[in-house]
Amino acid sequence: MTEKGTDRRMYKGNFIFAPAPDRLETIENGYLLVEDGIVKSLSRTHSEREPSIPLEDFGDHLILPGFVDLHFHASQLNQRGLGLDRELLPWLENYIFPEEAKFSDPAYGKEVYQRSVKALARYGTTRSVVFATIHLESTKILFDLFEQSGLGAYIGKVNMDRNSPDYLRETFEQSIKDTLEFTKDFTGGNDLVNPIITPRFVPTCSGELLKDLGDIARNKKLPVQSHIAENLAEIDWVKELHPTLGSYANVYEAFGLFGDSPTIMAHCVYNSDEDISLMAKNRVFAAHCPYANLNLSSGIMPVRKYLDHQVPLGLGSDVGAGHEVSIPKVMVAAIQSSKILWLNSSKKLKPLNLVEVFYLGTKGGGEFFGQVGSFEEGYEFDALVIDDGDLGTKDLTLEERLQRYIYIGDDRHIQERFVRGKRISL
Amino acid sequence: MTEKGTDRRMYKGNFIFAPAPDRLETIENGYLLVEDGIVKSLSRTHSEREPSIPLEDFGDHLILPGFVDLHFHASQLNQRGLGLDRELLPWLENYIFPEEAKFSDPAYGKEVYQRSVKALARYGTTRSVVFATIHLESTKILFDLFEQSGLGAYIGKVNMDRNSPDYLRETFEQSIKDTLEFTKDFTGGNDLVNPIITPRFVPTCSGELLKDLGDIARNKKLPVQSHIAENLAEIDWVKELHPTLGSYANVYEAFGLFGDSPTIMAHCVYNSDEDISLMAKNRVFAAHCPYANLNLSSGIMPVRKYLDHQVPLGLGSDVGAGHEVSIPKVMVAAIQSSKILWLNSSKKLKPLNLVEVFYLGTKGGGEFFGQVGSFEEGYEFDALVIDDGDLGTKDLTLEERLQRYIYIGDDRHIQERFVRGKRISL
Numbered sequence: 001m002t003e004k005g006t007d008r009r010m011y012k013g014n015f016i017f018a019p020a021p022d023r024l025e026t027i028e029n030g031y032l033l034v035e036d037g038i039v040k041s042l043s044r045t046h047s048e049r050e051p052s053i054p055l056e057d058f059g060d061h062l063i064l065p066g067f068v069d070l071h072f073h074a075s076q077l078n079q080r081g082l083g084l085d086r087e088l089l090p091w092l093e094n095y096i097f098p099e100e101a102k103f104s105d106p107a108y109g110k111e112v113y114q115r116s117v118k119a120l121a122r123y124g125t126t127r128s129v130v131f132a133t134i135h136l137e138s139t140k141i142l143f144d145l146f147e148q149s150g151l152g153a154y155i156g157k158v159n160m161d162r163n164s165p166d167y168l169r170e171t172f173e174q175s176i177k178d179t180l181e182f183t184k185d186f187t188g189g190n191d192l193v194n195p196i197i198t199p200r201f202v203p204t205c206s207g208e209l210l211k212d213l214g215d216i217a218r219n220k221k222l223p224v225q226s227h228i229a230e231n232l233a234e235i236d237w238v239k240e241l242h243p244t245l246g247s248y249a250n251v252y253e254a255f256g257l258f259g260d261s262p263t264i265m266a267h268c269v270y271n272s273d274e275d276i277s278l279m280a281k282n283r284v285f286a287a288h289c290p291y292a293n294l295n296l297s298s299g300i301m302p303v304r305k306y307l308d309h310q311v312p313l314g315l316g317s318d319v320g321a322g323h324e325v326s327i328p329k330v331m332v333a334a335i336q337s338s339k340i341l342w343l344n345s346s347k348k349l350k351p352l353n354l355v356e357v358f359y360l361g362t363k364g365g366g367e368f369f370g371q372v373g374s375f376e377e378g379y380e381f382d383a384l385v386i387d388d389g390d391l392g393t394k395d396l397t398l399e400e401r402l403q404r405y406i407y408i409g410d411d412r413h414i415q416e417r418f419v420r421g422k423r424i425s426l
Numbered sequence: 427m428t429e430k431g432t433d434r435r436m437y438k439g440n441f442i443f444a445p446a447p448d449r450l451e452t453i454e455n456g457y458l459l460v461e462d463g464i465v466k467s468l469s470r471t472h473s474e475r476e477p478s479i480p481l482e483d484f485g486d487h488l489i490l491p492g493f494v495d496l497h498f499h500a501s502q503l504n505q506r507g508l509g510l511d512r513e514l515l516p517w518l519e520n521y522i523f524p525e526e527a528k529f530s531d532p533a534y535g536k537e538v539y540q541r542s543v544k545a546l547a548r549y550g551t552t553r554s555v556v557f558a559t560i561h562l563e564s565t566k567i568l569f570d571l572f573e574q575s576g577l578g579a580y581i582g583k584v585n586m587d588r589n590s591p592d593y594l595r596e597t598f599e600q601s602i603k604d605t606l607e608f609t610k611d612f613t614g615g616n617d618l619v620n621p622i623i624t625p626r627f628v629p630t631c632s633g634e635l636l637k638d639l640g641d642i643a644r645n646k647k648l649p650v651q652s653h654i655a656e657n658l659a660e661i662d663w664v665k666e667l668h669p670t671l672g673s674y675a676n677v678y679e680a681f682g683l684f685g686d687s688p689t690i691m692a693h694c695v696y697n698s699d700e701d702i703s704l705m706a707k708n709r710v711f712a713a714h715c716p717y718a719n720l721n722l723s724s725g726i727m728p729v730r731k732y733l734d735h736q737v738p739l740g741l742g743s744d745v746g747a748g749h750e751v752s753i754p755k756v757m758v759a760a761i762q763s764s765k766i767l768w769l770n771s772s773k774k775l776k777p778l779n780l781v782e783v784f785y786l787g788t789k790g791g792g793e794f795f796g797q798v799g800s801f802e803e804g805y806e807f808d809a810l811v812i813d814d815g816d817l818g819t820k821d822l823t824l825e826e827r828l829q830r831y832i833y834i835g836d837d838r839h840i841q842e843r844f845v846r847g848k849r850i851s852l
Contacts, residue, residue, distance in 0.1 A: 078818050080830070080833060080834050081829050081830040081831075081832065081833025082822075082826055082829055082830060084761070084780075084833070085777075085779050291762075294765060295762065295765075297765040297768060297769060297777060300766065323833040323834050324834075332749070335510070336717075336720035336721065339720060339721075339723040340726065342723060343723060343725055344770065351511075351723065354510075392504050400508055403507050403508055404506070404507040404508060405507075406507065407510070407749040408506050408507050408750075410836070
């Protein structure tokens with residue numbers, strides 16, 4: 001039965017995954033067959049016909065899809081928990097821009113990025129979409145570190161050629177040159193680590209830069225990430241800078257950066273219903289970053305509207321505005337924020353439930369990577385083995401154990417991490 | 427200089443404490459002298475005159491006052507993270523009451539309570555105000571476990587004689603009898619662990635029970651704790667039960683349970699301005715439990731108003747509606763909740779800052795215990811030694827290191843715990 005050279009492995013345990021926002025699958029003592037890193041089958045019984053396949057038995061542990069973080073600033077790890085009495089723009093100016101400037105020194109970059117990649121692995125974030133800084137050398141180091149780690153990621157060399165301090169601003173020419181250099185090996189193939197076009201946000205990128213980045217993305221079929229509608233002062237500023245282009249989303253669209261290639265927009269706190277419809281139409285992903293939005297007093301993204309509009313959607317830690325690397329903690333914050341919005345909307349916007357946020361933090365975000373974030377057939381085997389024994393599992397269903405782990409578990413409960421079938425070491 | 431039998435110890439390290447909501451003291455490489463568990467002095471230099479006093483040097487570590495939790499249900503540890511798609515009343519009925527009923531079995535009580543006390547110690551909560559259940563035997567066990575632990579606590583045998591299931595309801599007579607038995611040894615002396623009168627909340631206590639509990643508290647000078655104004659349905663219910671007594675606060679007051687002896691009221695989400703003024707006048711403590719209020723979709727307590735009215739105020743984990751035992755995590759939630767309230771109030775209710783929540787989680791709540799929660803002279807030496815080396819301390823001020831630790835530290839960073847001068851072992 002086995003084709004020559006095919007790597008086949010069987011894993012046994014309690015599998016939990018969400019194929020849809022309203023559906024949780026739990027398979028107690030299931031058997032999952034992986035072929036060359038891809039899920040082949042998941043069943044409640046062990047096929048007697050395949051005794052030659054090595055079986056790893058994780059006993060009573062939970063096996064979950066790896067967590068997906070759609071918005072992580074690897075360069076801001078050192079700024080977590082600092083300056084959070086500010087709102088977005090002064091926080092950037094006083095805390096983030098001075099920190100990011102340090103990444104002109106590749107040695108500094110390497111030191112921080114090693115810790116960032118390790119933190120993602122430790123907290124079970126098997127795939128992430130990452131902002132570096134404007135600095136080419138440091139960003140290449142980050143790329144290499146991800147490749148060495150075995151984690152999956154999109155890495156963005158950040159572009160900014162206006163409205164930032166001298167010490168953290170590129171010329172238009174350098175920005176394009178470095179972007180082309182950083183993305184030159186991208187083939188659109190099956191690599192685990194890939195570049196992504198990353199204009200920081202409209203205020204720090206001239207129209208000419210945005211336009212050329214849009215062209216590069218379209219021509220090279222490169223994905224795109226940026227920020228949108230996080231804070232009201234930011235939105236006013238964009239309006240001032242581009243008074244004739246319409247909404248914030250329209251500005252990105254005008255420059256070919258709103259879905260011409262696969263795109264993620266972080267925050268989406270204040271998008272209009274028209275903008276939300278546009279995101280759905282263009283299949284632009286929204287990265288919901290509830291902790292960052294609370295920490296910077298930005299507001300609460302109305303996630304329910306995005307789900308109703310069927311906008312592709314995932315979660316973001318947004319480290320360092322978000323202080324938690326852990327996607328389960330972000331899931332909890334997403335639920336909590338949505339409960340406040342439910343109260344604030346006269347109970348119109350129904351709160352998110354556990355299955356919905358679990359979906360967002362696995363398959364929802366995973367869709368940006370292809371077939372990632374689920375244990376359905378054909379999905380890449382990204383998985384976490386969770387030993388929740390000390391959380392008290394007695395008399396609990398698998399769904400309750402998942403809830404419990406999401407709310408009160410931490411990195412110590414993650415016993416094993418797999419990405420595309422390969423075990424990750426910390 | 428040393429009196430005979432006086433225990434004197436000197437500790438060296440980076441001391442941080444908040445004597446007031448708007449004042450943070452940081453003493454780098456300070457020397458703190460403790461006599462018989464009480465802070466005698468804290469200075470930047472080592473007195474040469476006292477070479478005989480043993481000195482413990484904690485190097486570059488932070489030394490903080492122990493954390494204070496004004497509202498912790500020791501019986502709900504096993505329910506953390508479960509059923510949080512419900513609001514207060516159905517959550518109680520479906521999850522909490524069935525769980526609390528299990529504490530009729532002292533063996534079950536012992537098993538859970540051991541873990542609850544250990545969790546408090548692990549997370550650096552050196553003082554707590556605790557709900558047990560209605561069951562005398564289990565509650566006595568909890569009391570003994572706290573005494574053995576070295577932690578400080580007020581322990582409440584819960585009273586409920588109406589509006590709860592048969593399996594979790596006392597008769598009026600039994601409730602009073604068991605309360606008298608549980609509190610019989612209370613002398614008002616200097617013990618670290620003491621009983622506290624604990625009517626669950628108005629809906630589950632008849633008027634006759636509330637009145638007698640008020641009398642007991644006043645006669646024996648026992649403190650009181652309960653819940654107030656957590657949820658709108660709960661408030662309506664109280665109004666229905668006591669239509670002529672006025673506000674929820676007025677109901678407690680009518681039965682002598684609103685400040686006749688030292689009193690804590692948890693939640694205070696929906697108290698009127700008059701009720702807030704009454705709390706200030708009667709010196710009734712508010713326990714702010716932001717995680718519980720988010721998790722049960724209750725709302726956000728306007729803490730700023732309570733600070734402005736100078737209501738005595740501290741933080742509560744409210745485990746199990748709150749999922750985090752850690753008071754630093756509760757501090758972060760308090761800040762985040764207040765930022766939403768700031769946005770919702772057209773920026774009228776200024777958000778809480780780090781110093782304010784740090785004060786609330788140490789000296790603010792500590793005031794319920796006397797001189798607790800600060801390193802001022804005369805305060806009991808409750809302290810945590812924090813090794814924050816792996817959080818990145820380079821170039822940070824002590825205030826920034828505190829911020830960082832509060833946001834991203836966890837129990838692993840707590841190296842030592844002291845209560846009233848004595849080291850606590852886990």
